[in-house]
Amino acid sequence: MDNRKSESEDVGLHTEGEQEKxxxxxxMNIEMNLDAIKDIxxxxxxxxxxxxxxxxxxxxxxxREQIVSRLLKDQEDNPT
Numbered sequence: 044m045d046n047r048k049s050e051s052e053d054v055g056l057h058t059e060g061e062q063e064k065x066x067x068x069x070x071m072n073i074e075m076n077l078d079a080i081k082d083i084x085x086x087x088x089x090x091x092x093x094x095x096x097x098x099x100x101x102x103x104x105x106x107r108e109q110i111v112s113r114l115l116k117d118q119e120d121n122p123t
Contacts, residue, residue, distance in 0.1 A: 090114070 093099055102108035
């Protein structure tokens with residue numbers, strides 16, 4: 044059985060204006076804008092769906108694929 048709680052005690056949700064989640068863990072205090080994370084998640088899902096499609100496979104074989112290649116190149120140039 045899994046004895047974990049569904050929500051951690053360290054996580055607080057603020058509902059004023061934009062949604063922000065404050066995570067306090069040890070010495071870290073992080074605030075995140077949940078609306079911005081939703082937009083990033085939508086883009087990520089759209090790109091992953093594109094990568095599973097046959098259109099992506101054909102573009103890779105033809106050498107015309109630019110969307111994912113550009114993202115990978117940007118990541119190589121700017122590692123964080």
